[in-house]
Amino acid sequence: xxxxxxxxxxxxxxxxxxxxxxxxxxxxxxxxxxxxxxxxxxxxxxxxxxxxxxxxxxxxxxxxxxxxxxxxxxxxxxxxxxxxxxxxxxxxxxxxxxxxxxxxxxxxxxxxxxxxxxxxxxxxxxxxxxxxxxxxxxxxxxxxxxxxxxxxxxxxxxxxxxxxxxxxxxxxxxxxxxxxxxxxxxxxxxxxxxxxxxxxxxxxxxxxxxxxxxxxxxxxxxxxxxxxxxxxxxxxxxxxxxxxxxxxxxxxxxxxxxxxxxxxxxxxxxxxxxxxxxxxxxxxxxxxxxxxxxxxxxxxxxxxxxxxxxxxxxxxxxxxxxxxxxxxxxxxxxxxxxxxxxxxxxxxxxxxxxxxxxxxxxxxxxxxxxxxxxxxxxxxxxxxxxxxxxxxxxxxxxxxxxxxxxxxxxxxxxxxxxxxxxxxxxxxx
Amino acid sequence: xxxxxxxxxxxxxxxxxxxxxxxxxxxxxxxxxxxxxxxxxxxxxxxxxxxxxxxxxxxxxxxxxxxxxxxxxxxxxxxxxxxxxxxxxxxxxxxxxxxxxxxxxxxxxxxxxxxxxxxxxxxxxxxxxxxxxxxxxxxxxxxxxxxxxxxxxxxxxxxxxxxxxxxxxxxxxxxxxxxxxxxxxxxxxxxxxxxxxxxxxxxxxxxxxxxxxxxxxxxxxxxxxxxxxxxxxxxxxxxxxxxxxxxxxxxxxxxxxxxxxxxxxxxxxxxxxxxxxxxxxxxxxxxxxxxxxxxxxxxxxxxxxxxxxxxxxxxxxxxxxxxxxxxxxxxxxxxxxxxxxxxxxxxxxxxxxxxxxxxxxxxxxxxxxxxxxxxxxxxxxxxxxxxxxxxxxxxxxxxxxxxxxxxxxxxxxxxxxxxxxxxxxxxxx
Numbered sequence: 069x070x071x072x073x074x075x076x077x078x079x080x081x082x083x084x085x086x087x088x089x090x091x092x093x094x095x096x097x098x099x100x101x102x103x104x105x106x107x108x109x110x111x112x113x114x115x116x117x118x119x120x121x122x123x124x125x126x127x128x129x130x131x132x133x134x135x136x137x138x139x140x141x142x143x144x145x146x147x148x149x150x151x152x153x154x155x156x157x158x159x160x161x162x163x164x165x166x167x168x169x170x171x172x173x174x175x176x177x178x179x180x181x182x183x184x185x186x187x188x189x190x191x192x193x194x195x196x197x198x199x200x201x202x203x204x205x206x207x208x209x210x211x212x213x214x215x216x217x218x219x220x221x222x223x224x225x226x227x228x229x230x231x232x233x234x235x236x237x238x239x240x241x242x243x244x245x246x247x248x249x250x251x252x253x254x255x256x257x258x259x260x261x262x263x264x265x266x267x268x269x270x271x272x273x274x275x276x277x278x279x280x281x282x283x284x285x286x287x288x289x290x291x292x293x294x295x296x297x298x299x300x301x302x303x304x305x306x307x308x309x310x311x312x313x314x315x316x317x318x319x320x321x322x323x324x325x326x327x328x329x330x331x332x333x334x335x336x337x338x339x340x341x342x343x344x345x346x347x348x349x350x351x352x353x354x355x356x357x358x359x360x361x362x363x364x365x366x367x368x369x370x371x372x373x374x375x376x377x378x379x380x381x382x383x384x385x386x387x388x389x390x391x392x393x394x395x396x397x398x399x400x401x402x403x404x405x406x407x408x409x410x411x412x413x414x415x416x417x418x419x420x421x422x423x424x425x426x427x428x429x430x431x432x433x434x435x436x437x438x439x440x441x442x443x444x445x446x447x448x449x450x451x452x453x454x455x456x457x458x459x460x461x462x463x464x465x466x467x468x469x470x471x472x473x474x475x476x477x478x479x480x481x482x483x484x485x486x487x488x489x490x491x492x493x494x495x496x497x
Numbered sequence: 498x499x500x501x502x503x504x505x506x507x508x509x510x511x512x513x514x515x516x517x518x519x520x521x522x523x524x525x526x527x528x529x530x531x532x533x534x535x536x537x538x539x540x541x542x543x544x545x546x547x548x549x550x551x552x553x554x555x556x557x558x559x560x561x562x563x564x565x566x567x568x569x570x571x572x573x574x575x576x577x578x579x580x581x582x583x584x585x586x587x588x589x590x591x592x593x594x595x596x597x598x599x600x601x602x603x604x605x606x607x608x609x610x611x612x613x614x615x616x617x618x619x620x621x622x623x624x625x626x627x628x629x630x631x632x633x634x635x636x637x638x639x640x641x642x643x644x645x646x647x648x649x650x651x652x653x654x655x656x657x658x659x660x661x662x663x664x665x666x667x668x669x670x671x672x673x674x675x676x677x678x679x680x681x682x683x684x685x686x687x688x689x690x691x692x693x694x695x696x697x698x699x700x701x702x703x704x705x706x707x708x709x710x711x712x713x714x715x716x717x718x719x720x721x722x723x724x725x726x727x728x729x730x731x732x733x734x735x736x737x738x739x740x741x742x743x744x745x746x747x748x749x750x751x752x753x754x755x756x757x758x759x760x761x762x763x764x765x766x767x768x769x770x771x772x773x774x775x776x777x778x779x780x781x782x783x784x785x786x787x788x789x790x791x792x793x794x795x796x797x798x799x800x801x802x803x804x805x806x807x808x809x810x811x812x813x814x815x816x817x818x819x820x821x822x823x824x825x826x827x828x829x830x831x832x833x834x835x836x837x838x839x840x841x842x843x844x845x846x847x848x849x850x851x852x853x854x855x856x857x858x859x860x861x862x863x864x865x866x867x868x869x870x871x872x873x874x875x876x877x878x879x880x881x882x883x884x885x886x887x888x889x890x891x892x893x894x895x896x897x898x899x900x901x902x903x904x905x906x907x908x909x910x911x912x913x914x915x916x917x918x919x920x921x922x923x924x925x926x
Contacts, residue, residue: 149908152901163611166601174595181845182592182859187838189872190816203909236908272871291727294872298720319917326913358912387619394885405887409616416610416889419921423914424890427902430611431886442701443618443723445884455874456823457860458834460845461853472581473856479578479665480632483787484755485852488748492848 069343072376072385081374085388085439089301089330089370099255099284106259111267117256122198124231126251128267133233133249138242141235150239156428157208157243163430164216167449173458178468181460186453188218189294191269193261194246195276195286196237198227198253204240205426209433209447210276211244217452222246223271225261227253253278258285262293275451277434296451300438301330304422305391305411307382307404308337312397312418314345318353320395320421321346325366326359332370334389336382343373383407390441393422412441467493498772501805501814510803514817514868518730518759518799528684528713535688540696546685551627553660555680557696562662562678567671570664579668585857586637586672592859593645596878602887608894612887617647618723620698621881622690623675624705624715625666627656627682633669634855638862638876639705640673646881651675652700654690656682682707687714691722704880706863725880729867730759733851734820734840736811736833737766741826741847743774747782749824750775752852754795755788761799763818765811772802812836819870822851841870896922 070080106113111128118126142150173183192214196207207224214222224246226237233251241249250268252260258278264270273294274286286295304324308317321333337343350367354360376382379398386394390410397418398404405414412435415422426433434447461469470489474497477485483497490497499509535542540557547555571579602612621643625636636653643651653675655666662680670678679697681689687707693699702723703715715724733753735746750762766772779796783789805811808827815823819839826847827833834843841864844851855862863876890898899918903926906914912926919926 149904152904152908155898155901156905159605162605166603172595176591176859180858184860185835185843190838205905205909291867291869294869316917316920319913319920323911323913323917326911353916357916359910363913406614408885409619410883411885413886413888414614416887419892419895420888420890421895421917421921423906423911423917424895424898424902425886425888426914427905428898429609429888429890430605431613431888435886436883438720440720440723441883441885443883446886448884450879454839454865454870454872455877456837456840456870457842457854457864457875458845459842459849459854459858459860461849461858463848466848466850466853469584469853469857472584473853475578475581476585476634476856477852479581480634481788482752482755482852484748484752484792485855487782487786488745488752488850488852491745491748492850 069347070372070374072374072381081385084372087370089332095280095284096288099281099288102255103259103285103288106256106265107263110265114252114256114260114265117254118252121254122227122229122231124228131250131252131267133238133251137233138238138249141233141238142242144235145239149236152428153204153208153240153243156205157212159428159430160208160212160432161216164213164432164449168216169450169453179462179465180469181458183458184455185458186455188220188453189272191221191223191271192219192452193271193274194222194224195257195274195278195282196224196226197278198229198234202226202234202237204236205433206277207237207240208244211241211246213432213447213449214452215245217449219452221271223261223268224249225252225257227251227257255281255285258282258289262289275447296434296447297436297440297444299434301332302327303332303391303437304393304395305334305336305386305389306395306397307379307386308335308339308342308397309379309399310339310342311399312342314342314349316418316421317342317346317397318349321350321367321371322353322357322363323421323423324393325363325371326357329362329365329369331366333367334372334374334391336374336376336385338376338378340375343375347373379404386411390439392435392437392441393425395420395422410441412436412446470495498776499801499803501803501810510814513801516799518761524709524713528710528717531684532688532714532717535685535694536692539694543681543685543689543694546683547681550683551656551658551660553657560679560681560696562667562680566662567667567678570662570667571671573664574668578665581857582633582637582669582672585634586641588857588859589637589641589861590645593642593861593878597645598879598882607897608891609898610887610889613884614887615882615884617649617882618701620650620652620700621648622700622703623651623653624686624703624707624711625653625655626707626711627658627663631655631663631666633665634862635706636666636669637673640670640675642861642876642878643881644674646878648881650677650700652690652697653678654681654686656680656686684710684714687711687718691718704876725863725876726865726869726873728863730761731756732761732820732866733822733824734763734765734815734818735824735826736808736815737764737768737771737826738808738828739768739771740828741771743771743778745847745850746771746775746826747778749850750779750796750800751782751786751792752850753822754792754800755786758791758794758798760795762796763801763803765803765805765814767805767807769804772804776802808833815840819868821864821866821870822854824849824851839870841865841875899924
């Protein structure tokens with residue numbers, strides 16, 4: 069509990085901001101060796117690593133998960149869950165369709181034609197974690213925008229520890245339209261996607277969350293391929309006044325905290341009564357939450373309740389925290405939201421728990437963590453397209469612009485640049 | 498000279514694609530030490546490194562380049578060059594104004610409100626190289642879009658070897674509206690921008706080109722701050738048929754080649770006559786080009802002329818090369834351009850030498866190099882803003898969506914998520 073009026077507030081709030089929630093494992097050397105081995109050894113190296121790390125035998129021909137296996141997984145899932153997945157897919161798809169950027173072409177006053185054209189990335193690899201963090205919702209959130217963007221080849225990799233397939237993940241892959249699915253994971257899967265093997269053609273960009281090895285591998289192959297952001301532990305900040313229900317707020321804090329002991333849930337409130345109510349409700353709910361151990365550790369270690377004189381005072385605090393998720397539960401939620409600069413996603417009003425956005429809201433749940441909302445955005449269709457700018461001069465517009473270009477090129481000592489313009493205008497250079 | 502009809506073509510073209518043009522210096526250790534030292538030593542460390550690497554004495558109070566120094570630099574520049582810089586600034590500004598993305602808000606059929614809001618990044622650092630690669634055009638290309646985006650604080654750093662200021666760079670900073678300018682460079686400048694010192698407040702994102710130390714420093718501070726792409730040596734591919742003038746084409750190839758011995762200039766043509774003409778013209782022009790040594794080394798080492806049966810056959814080759822700059826000088830330039838997927842910028846027709854785009858075209862000259870146009874785009878206003886998504890449910894729309902969210906959360910084993918929805922709907926969870 070931090071009080072914005074207390075003399076030590078700035079020191080305590082700064083400490084909260086600076087606290088490292090992740091211990092960065094130094095796996096760079098190990099990852100470099102794995103990548104090198106896959107580059108030289110190809111499929112055989114993939115099979116070796118899979119035997120070693122995922123504990124099952126696989127041959128190069130068996131790396132790909134077959135249509136029949138995906139079909140079998142699909143048939144295992146109950147109708148209600150499938151319907152929920154389909155609803156999520158449809159809502160994500162229709163929301164992301166609105167994000168497709170438009171091409172442009174115009175002619176300016178000098179007669180110069182300018183514009184740009186967007187094209188989909190030719191091939192994208194989607195990393196899906198195995199084990200407990202294998203979330204079908206995450207498959208949809210990454211794959212659907214790629215397909216909406218028009219990516220022709222979407223390749224999914226997912227480790228299957230002990231050879232066990234995750235039916236929900238495969239169903240999500242099918243629903244989202246993944247073109248190829250491989251039963252590999254770790255740094256070796258990232259290496260295969262970046263450099264290719266006989267079985268797996270390389271891709272142009274790799275997205276999706278993963279453990280420290282996957283994150284290090286993505287950093288190392290960046291440049292050879294594009295990558296998305298490196299995701300850290302999840303966070304929520306809830307800004308609330310007396311209008312909020314303490315039980316609802318506590319439930320939302322714990323929904324975030326249950327992800328991971330490194331997750332962070334923070335309440336900022338102008339109401340001492342709400343602060344007390346939430347604190348009590350958290351304790352009560354923790355006792356019955358299945359993942360109460362994890363949520364309790366996160367709350368004890370990284371959770372906070374910040375008391376402010378009024379919600380206006382929460383704005384600079386939120387901007388410094390730059391949370392992945394921001395819930396605003398107050399009378400003037402809309403006005404307050406307009407004042408916030410740094411937040412990955414904003415959930416307005418008491419009837420918008422963040423979990424709606426995780427699954428079926430339609431907006432993307434891949435959002436900037438670890439204060440990176442100061443400089444980056446959540447995943448959109450824009451992450452799966454790229455832009456070619458277009459320039460076209462007529463003889464007349466080149467004549468109008470040419471002399472200035474020649475002047476600047478000469479000022480920079482780049483006479484070859486100047487000559488390429490001058491030669492067209494019959495000017496000396 | 499490569500002939501697409503020759504039996505060894507695929508092997509030679511693949512070798513061209515795979516050729517490393519940059520020797521990656523391993524400076525990671527040295528850079529890590531510099532960053533650590535600046536984090537602990539602050540301004541004093543900056544002054545020490547400046548003394549050591551840039552060979553002049555400076556105190557913390559003298560790190561900032563004053564208004565008076567910028568004014569004096571401005572007054573040194575001749576009117577014609579200043580006018581050319583202003584023309585470039587104005588054209589870049591008016592083109593980039595069209596890139597400002599729009600906010601959105603809509604209500605879907607279920608009554609869920611969705612949308613997003615774009616905000617400018619709160620502070621941006623712009624690295625400008627010193628010495629021979631100090632280009633005022635590059636200052637404009639980075640700084641103007643930041644200011645168009647609405648970045649309130651734009652901080653420029655530029656090393657001043659031996660204490661000598663570059664008047665053109667300072668004039669460009671003034672024209673572009675840089676808010677603070679510091680006479681520091683190298684990894685130490687990147688560290689200061691990322692972590693701050695007593696004199697220099699930290700920024701949220703760092704952009705701009707630099708040498709191997711600067712690039713390594715940017716990679717290392719990524720996460721603490723945002724960074725732009727890591728720029729490699731420049732490239733042009735020119736696709737041309739008999740319509741093109743061999744002297745003009747040669748001049749454009751050499752304009753690219755003069756940047757750097759690691760630059761790459763490639764002609765793809767359906768015309769053996771043009772190929773021969775360009776080859777001869779390159780030799781002739783090299784003899785009189787001031788930077789002929791550099792351009793000659795680039796052309797000899799990395800240049801190529803590729804003969805194709807028709808220009809249609811150039812399309813897959815261009816997509817594999819994914820050039821930073823693509824010139825199309827042919828009768829059907831427009832149609833051909835529409836077939837290209839991977840190119841940073843496309844220059845259409847014989848009257849659009851790439852150098853126009855470097856200075857006064859209005860589009861940005863910061864473009865993806867080293868085949869990264871497969872997955873990334875040139876610099877735009879979008880690089881200086883970020884997006885907060887917005888979600889708002891009413892009681893009725895939460896009731897409509899809630900059960901599916903609960904179902905998916907339970908399927909993922911995240912009961913806390915399910916409960917945060919169920920508690921609002923009076924459902925058991």
